[in-house]
Amino acid sequence: MNVIWVLSCLLLCVCHFANGFSGIFSSRPALVNVGAIFTFNSTIGRVAKIAIEEAVKDVNCDSSVLPGTRLVVNKKDSSCNMFVGTSEALQFMSTDTIGVIGPQSSVVAHLVSHVTNAFQVPLLSFAATDPSLSPIHFPFFVRTTQSDLYQMTAIAEIIEYYDWKQVVAIFIDDDYGRNGVAELDDAHAVALLESRIFVLHAYPDSGFMVFSVAHYLGMMGDGYAWIATDWLSSVLDSSLNLPSETIDTLQGVLGAIISFPNDSNLNSAKGGSRFFNGMPVFDGGVLLLKYILQSNFVGLTGPIKFNPDRPVILPVYDIVNVIGTGFRRIGYWSNYSGLSTVPPETLYSKPANRSSANQRLYRVVWPGETTSTPRGWVFPNYGVQLRIGVRELQGICVTSERH
Numbered sequence: 001m002n003v004i005w006v007l008s009c010l011l012l013c014v015c016h017f018a019n020g021f022s023g024i025f026s027s028r029p030a031l032v033n034v035g036a037i038f039t040f041n042s043t044i045g046r047v048a049k050i051a052i053e054e055a056v057k058d059v060n061c062d063s064s065v066l067p068g069t070r071l072v073v074n075k076k077d078s079s080c081n082m083f084v085g086t087s088e089a090l091q092f093m094s095t096d097t098i099g100v101i102g103p104q105s106s107v108v109a110h111l112v113s114h115v116t117n118a119f120q121v122p123l124l125s126f127a128a129t130d131p132s133l134s135p136i137h138f139p140f141f142v143r144t145t146q147s148d149l150y151q152m153t154a155i156a157e158i159i160e161y162y163d164w165k166q167v168v169a170i171f172i173d174d175d176y177g178r179n180g181v182a183e184l185d186d187a188h189a190v191a192l193l194e195s196r197i198f199v200l201h202a203y204p205d206s207g208f209m210v211f212s213v214a215h216y217l218g219m220m221g222d223g224y225a226w227i228a229t230d231w232l233s234s235v236l237d238s239s240l241n242l243p244s245e246t247i248d249t250l251q252g253v254l255g256a257i258i259s260f261p262n263d264s265n266l267n268s269a270k271g272g273s274r275f276f277n278g279m280p281v282f283d284g285g286v287l288l289l290k291y292i293l294q295s296n297f298v299g300l301t302g303p304i305k306f307n308p309d310r311p312v313i314l315p316v317y318d319i320v321n322v323i324g325t326g327f328r329r330i331g332y333w334s335n336y337s338g339l340s341t342v343p344p345e346t347l348y349s350k351p352a353n354r355s356s357a358n359q360r361l362y363r364v365v366w367p368g369e370t371t372s373t374p375r376g377w378v379f380p381n382y383g384v385q386l387r388i389g390v391r392e393l394q395g396i397c398v399t400s401e402r403h
Contacts, residue, residue, distance in 0.1 A: 028068045035092035037085050037102040037112065040077040043204060043238050044104050044127050049075065052101070078103050082111045089115040097121060098288060106130030106176040113138040120285035122292055129230075132179045140285065142292055143312070144304075146258055148229070150315040152183035154256055154333035155199060155227055158319065161339055161359055164225075164376040167197040170210060177201055180229070197376045201229045208246055215249040222368030223378065226253045233257035233320055236327055250322045252367035259316035259332060259344075316344050321364050331361040 036052055039045040052073055059071045074092070078085035085108035092100055093115060100116060103109050104127035113133065116123040117140050124142045125133075131149040133141055159167055169184060171177035180201050198214075200207055207228065214220050233255040235242070296305045305313045316334045320327040334344035336352055339359040363371055 029096075030068075031070055031072050031096075032066065033095060033097045034071065034073045035089075035097045035100040036073050036075045037078050037088050037092075037100060037108070038075075038104045038127075039080045040075075042080070042104070043235050045077075047238055048102075048104065048126070073101070078105070078108050080105050080108065082108045086111045086115060093119045093121065098285070099124065101126070104128065106133065106179075107174050109133055109141070110175055113141045116140050120289075122285055122289045124292070130175050130179045131183055132175065140289055142289070142306075146312060146315045146317070148180035149183050150335060151229055151256055151317065152180060153335065154317050154319070155229070156184055157333065157339055157359070158227060158254065158361075159197070160356075161361065162225075162373055162376075164197045166195050166377070167199055167227075168195050169199045169201065171201040172203060172206060194378050195376060196224045196374055196378065197227075198225070199227045199229070200232075202231060204231055204235050207231055208249075211249040211253075212246075220249060220251070220367045222366075222370055223374050224367045225374045225376070226367065228253055228255045230256050230258065230317075232322075233318075233327065236320075236322070247322075247325055251324075251369070252365055253322045254330075254364065255320045255322065255327065256317040256333070257320055259318045314344070314348070319361060323365050329362075330364055 036048075038048050040049060052075065056071055056073050059065050074095075074097075076088040076091070078088060082105075085103050085105075089100065089112045099122045100112070101124050103112055103125060106128040107130075109123070109125050109128035109130070110133065113123055117138055120140060122140050122142060123138075124144055126144050128143065129145060129148040129151070131147045133143065135141065169181045171181045181199075184199065196219075198219075200210055202210065211220070211226075214226075220226070232250070232253065234257070236255075237257060293306050307313055314334065314336065316332060318329050319331045319333055319339070321330050331339055331341045332344050333339050334347075337344050337347045337358075338354045339361055340347065341360045341362055364373070365371060366374060
């Protein structure tokens with residue numbers, strides 16, 4: 001799984017900075033403690049657990065990484081509950097924990113960030129995408145995935161590409177749902193016309209329930225378009241066998257997934273010596289945070305480097321179309337080149353061209369197994385029937401009906 005390599009790189013970075021303990025102790029510590037908070041029984045959590053365990057094995061089996069010191073990652077299950085997550089963060093603060101990985105939930109991340117800020121312990125989240133988790137309010141929060149600010153920008157540009165004027169946004173009523181959709185300025189329910197373009201920003205359980213109901217109501221057929229945020233592609237990318245009845249409700253849906261560059265230099269999980277050049281001296285959470293933000297290496301998702309306001313630079317998404325039992329990539333989105341059918345990393349050496357004429361996506365198979373782009377709206381089919389009578393002219397009587 002790609003997520004395994006991403007988290008492996010993350011743990012290697014933590015180990016990189018943890019070597020600095022030797023500068024403030026007379027002897028190297030026997031253990032370096034890192035905490036991890038996530039939901040064990042979830043799609044992302046199951047992958048994260050494997051990733052963390054494999055990364056720890058890699059570190060402790062290589063004596064050149066932490067010579068004389070063993071890395072220990074203490075994992076705690078938040079069960080996607082903000083109070084449980086906060087309690088577990090406080091337990092970590094009572095030990096010699098130098099950093100915390102997680103949580104995956106934006107709602108839990110908000111409360112846990114208050115704890116880690118108070119104790120000046122870096123919190124590195126690989127899945128909390130809420131844009132309001134900013135360094136202004138949470139200086140020790142570091143997001144190692146893309147913010148929903150970029151994902152919603154990508155979706156807004158897809159809407160513009162297909163010339164849809166209005167869409168309906170369906171979202172979870174919490175920090176993750178509200179703050180994510182808030183970035184999608186043009187998404188709102190239609191009053192006069194019936195929009196058939198939907199953006200679904202949810203968790204997997206509720207998202208699949210919405211698709212099931214929509215399928216039952218005949219809203220997954222010809223003339224409709226559905227765009228799901230990265231919750232759907234994460235499940236499709238991580239689950240080998242979804243029930244056939246679930247797959248049937250997803251046909252023709254568009255989605256976004258964080259892009260992984262096709263680079264042969266990224267095939268090694270260890271990453272070589274580029275992670276461990278010039279070991280800094282660890283001097284508490286402030287210094288550890290400083291060195292984390294100075295990270296500059298190439299991971300499996302591309303460059304790992306932070307802008308001053310801390311988003312990972314050069315965000316890229318694959319735009320995918322659910323077909324059959326899987327999905328097909330129909331293009332890419334990046335904040336440098338917009339929508340394109342070629343990998344954005346091949347365009348970075350060229351002048352940026354965001355003109356509408358330069359935006360490209362491959363053909364989509366829409367709901368109803370059609371390649372005709374949905375118009376996006378229909379006239380309402382409810383209300384009182386309007387009958388208009390026209391006076392008879394030369395023996396011809398014309399009656400017009402409108403619904």
